[in-house]
Amino acid sequence: xxxxxxxxxxxxxxxxxxxxxxxxxxxxxxxxxxxxxxxxxxxxxxxxxxxxxxxxxxxxxxxxxxxxxxxxxxxxxxxxxxxxxxxxxxxxxxxxxxxxxxxxxxxxxxxxxxxxxxxxxxxxxxxxxxxxxxxxxxxxxxxxxxxxxxxxxxxxxxxxxxxxxxxxxxxxxxxxxxxxxxxxxxxxxxxxxxxxxxxxxxxxxxxxxxxxxxxxxxxxxxxxxxxxxxxxxxxxxxxxxxxxxxxxxxxxxxxxxxxxxxxxxxxxxxxxxxxxxxxxxxxxxxxxxxxxxx
Numbered sequence: 001x002x003x004x005x006x007x008x009x010x011x012x013x014x015x016x017x018x019x020x021x022x023x024x025x026x027x028x029x030x031x032x033x034x035x036x037x038x039x040x041x042x043x044x045x046x047x048x049x050x051x052x053x054x055x056x057x058x059x060x061x062x063x064x065x066x067x068x069x070x071x072x073x074x075x076x077x078x079x080x081x082x083x084x085x086x087x088x089x090x091x092x093x094x095x096x097x098x099x100x101x102x103x104x105x106x107x108x109x110x111x112x113x114x115x116x117x118x119x120x121x122x123x124x125x126x127x128x129x130x131x132x133x134x135x136x137x138x139x140x141x142x143x144x145x146x147x148x149x150x151x152x153x154x155x156x157x158x159x160x161x162x163x164x165x166x167x168x169x170x171x172x173x174x175x176x177x178x179x180x181x182x183x184x185x186x187x188x189x190x191x192x193x194x195x196x197x198x199x200x201x202x203x204x205x206x207x208x209x210x211x212x213x214x215x216x217x218x219x220x221x222x223x224x225x226x227x228x229x230x231x232x233x234x235x236x237x238x239x240x241x242x243x244x245x246x247x248x249x250x251x252x253x254x255x256x257x258x259x260x261x262x263x264x265x266x267x268x269x270x271x272x273x274x275x276x277x278x279x280x281x282x283x284x285x286x287x288x289x290x291x292x293x294x
Contacts, residue, residue: 063094069272116213141245156275
């Protein structure tokens with residue numbers, strides 16, 4: 001009996017006619033149709049499904065290195081090259097990182113503002129080094145400005161403020177929020193660029209007891225980690241939306257930082273863990289060492 005099948009336009013096609021047109025025998029077609037996938041093919045399809053799940057959970061941001069790390073941690077033995085090949089077969093691509101573009105010029109290049117950090121971006125403990133920067137976010141209602149403060153140990157954003165102006169008071173609010181959130185009890189390094197907000201009297205008062213460090217003149221790479229975070233925020237999230245106003249921008253920034261970046265997004269610096277988990281593991285290991293030493 002001749003079976004029918006539907007084409008893309010909804011018309012019913014005769015299987016025998018299609019097979020004759022393609023030069024395929026009925027027995028060959030039946031053999032292909034009833035063929036059981038090999039163990040290798042089954043594993044490949046299973047891995048591809050896992051890759052798709054991880055890719056979607058990352059909001060379509062992760063590339064082969066991060067996906068490979070997650071698969072390996074789950075017990076799947078697979079190389080980064082193989083993951084990359086599977087992603088290409090499925091048309092999956094990581095978000096591309098644009099090179100740095102200097103958008104602001106520091107007004108004060110005095111030798112008073114020293115670079116204490118000197119690109120030492122990997123402290124041994126949390127709350128040893130914080131860094132801060134401001135970035136612009138465009139909306140249909142005008143620019144809004146995001147001030148972020150990052151703990152360099154875990155790359156966690158420990159405080160942020162979204163404002164309609166570039167006044168120094170918004171940075172002060174972020175600093176006070178960071179001190180409250182982290183309950184800082186000892187001096188630490190606070191690194192920033194030389195923008196007027198970070199050299200203001202109010203900022204100096206707010207960071208009293210901390211060691212203030214400043215990037216070199218017109219050199220954003222001295223503050224690369226926080227610059228990179230702002231680039232990630234825009235590339236992985238903000239750039240996908242037509243932002244109406246401050247309220248809409250605030251909602252998007254909150255969603256990215258509080259429900260993805262700090263809590264879910266893995267980072268190679270953090271041994272492919274999220275910032276929150278990386279810090280949690282640090283304190284867990286520290287308590288373990290203290291108990292053993294007691």
